[in-house]
Amino acid sequence: MTARPPSLLASIAGWLVLVTLLAVGTTALLLYVEFKGTHDRMRQRTLSGVARVIEKAVRGPEDRLNTTLPESVQAMLRVNAASFALIDGEGRLLLGSVGVEGPLDPTATERPHSVFRVPAQNGEPSLYGLSHRITVGGRPYWIQVASGEEELHIEWLLEEFVEHFGWIWLPFALVLILVNLIIIHRGLRPLRRASARAAAIGPDSVSERLPEQGMPRExxxxxxxxxxxxxxxxxxxxxxxxxxxxxxxxxxxxxxxxxxxxxxxxxxxxxxxxxxxxxxxxxxxxxxxxxxxxLRIAPGESVDLAQLAVEVSTHLVPLALGKGRLIEVVGDDRPLAVPLPVHGARDPLFRALRNLVENAVCHAPAGSTVSVELAVSAAGEPLLRVIDRGPGIPPALRARVFERFWQGGRDRGGGAEGTGGAGLGLSIVARTMAAHGGGIAVDDTPGGGATFTLRFPPYAPPMPRRTDAARPIPAATGTP
Missing domain, CATH: 1.10.287.130 (Signal transduction histidine kinase, dimerisation/phosphotransfer (DHp) domain)
Incomplete structure (x- = not known):
């Protein structure tokens, strides 16, 4: 079994989908990382500002420690929902907000400045905090500020980001992929047009060329x-x-x-x-x-199959009589006087039918009659059958009898007297029918023999041209 060739469109589309998804995912990750980093920096600047306000409040005159906060500072802390603690170098709590009973970060005394996180306890949310070291009166102190509101705020922002922006990301990626596929499909249109033109080039159209206009430079x-x-x-x-x-x-x-x-x-x-x-x-x-x-068939050129059958039979009567055979022309429920027109050229069809009837005469037994029958199929296709009562053609060989130079048992003298031909006659018939848009088939004749059927496309009479004589004559005006 031959493997299917790779598809250029499928390859490009596959890589395009992969690159698009990677680009969208990377962009979303970078946006999240940048958003998270920006929020952390903003939160640290906010906590640093609160710590500096508390530092100004606890640094009293003459560089003495003040353990009482002004009301304005306490109001600011309440607005920001911030907890704070002021501890000395031994980690003792000197000043703190409501509910704070010890250092927010017990390890803060080991570092001059640090960022810490207080895990959630007793149903309270986790806190994000900052420790700021100051010196008052020559002694070190640490101002610790933590806020749960800011942490809840970032979670809320991320949730809003996912709900109101993240869900757009997947449809956006799908629309982007679809638009790119449409663009690729349109871009490959010249290739498909060239492929269709190349597929139509054959022995009868070797002068055709692939279109260069509109082709991409590549x-x-x-x-x-x-x-x-x-x-x-x-x-x-x-x-x-x-x-x-x-x-x-x-x-x-x-x-x-x-x-x-x-x-x-x-x-x-x-x-x-x-x-x-x-x-x-x-x-x-x-x-x-x-x-x-x-061969080139003019658009309005037609041939009467009834007349053609009579002419070919008349032409081959001397050959048939010399071999002891007869030729008859019959109609299938139609009189021979009724024309049976087809679109085609007379001379090629005459030679094709002559080859077919001559082949039948040579292979028919002596004393038999070769019939040329006219008929019309249920689909309106004109048919022309050549019927003999010779040895027939085995079903296994029927697909090869129309090959050029093929000489099976029938061509090598399988009939009464043989032909000694070169195997060109049936090939000429098949090529003639292909040039006329029809076909040829071979079947068994009831009682023995072979029946060759020429099938033509339904005949469509050409549209009559409108001449000047058929145009209405305008009414005369003026005086003679």
Whole structure:
């Protein structure tokens, strides 16, 4: 089982989603870290300001310690919901707010300045505090300030951040990814257009080229390289097609002269004349292939399949009678006088049907009749069937009978007399039908034999052009 090729769009989209999610996550983390750091700095500055206010209040005149706080300072502490303590060098509490019975941070005397956290106790929230060392009267003291309100405030801010801003982050990332995917999809549109154009290039359209207009600069060198390769391919293809056509055309005259000389010899030259006839048929088929390569069907060109079937059958009647066979043209619930038009070119279809009927005549048993049947499918598709009562084609070989130069048992003389062909006839028929937008299939004939069915697209008559004669004549004005 062949593994699916990697998708450029899927690869770009995958990396884009990964990078976008990493960018969004990193940005959110950096915002949180910066927000947390900014809050900590603001909280420390606030506590430092409170500590300096308390320092001014406890530093009395003549550098003596004042253990009584003014009412304004106490009001400020109440507004900020701050707890404070003033301790000496031995850790004894000298002054404190209501409810404070000892140092807020017992280890503060070991450091001149420090930030501490008092864990939650008895249902009280944890406190965030700051110790500030001062010197009064030559003795060290520590002012400790802690606030639970600030800690609750940061938690509240973070919760608000998550609820009112964090939930927008995921939809924002999804919208960003979706917009980027749409942009990538639109950016790859020229590649899809070039791929569709390249997929449509085949043997019948080797002159087509990939569009260079509108291509991104990164893709333009590849498109130009492909177009240059198509130029070389077309040149080689044209050279090969021209050689086949020229060689086949030049061989027709010598073969005709050789056949005429063999006819003068009489019976001794009959076996060689059969080989010459086979060579002439091969040359005709090579010419048919060369003409198919240059086939262009005009938009309004049409062919009547009923008339075509009669003409081909009339053309091959001498061959059929010479081999002891008959050819009939029949209609499936429709008289032959009723036209059955299809969009196509007459000469290629004539040669295709001639190859098919000739093949059937050569493989049908002596005394049998080859039928050319006209019909219309339930979907309105014109059908043309060539029916013989020969040995038929095994189901395992039916997919290969339309290959060029393939010679199965049927081509190697599996019929009554064989054809000695080169395996080009059915390939020409299949290519002709493909050029007309149709197809060919082979099935068993009831009672034995093979039935080849040519299926054409439903015929749509061309819209009539409006001419000057059909235009309304304006009313005359003025006097004669």
């Amino acid at each position: 893709v333009l060198p590849l498109v130009r390289a492909v177009n240059q390769a198509l130029d070389r391919l077309e040149a080689g293809y044209e050279a090969q097609r021209g050689f086949i056509a020229d060689a086949a055309h030049e061989l027709r005259t010598p073969l005709a002269v050789l056949d005429a000389h063999l006819a003068l010899i009489g019976a001794p030259g009959a076996p060689i004349r059969a080989d010459v006839a086979g060579m002439a048929r091969l040359v005709d088929q090579l010419l048919d292939l060369a003409r198919l390569d240059a």
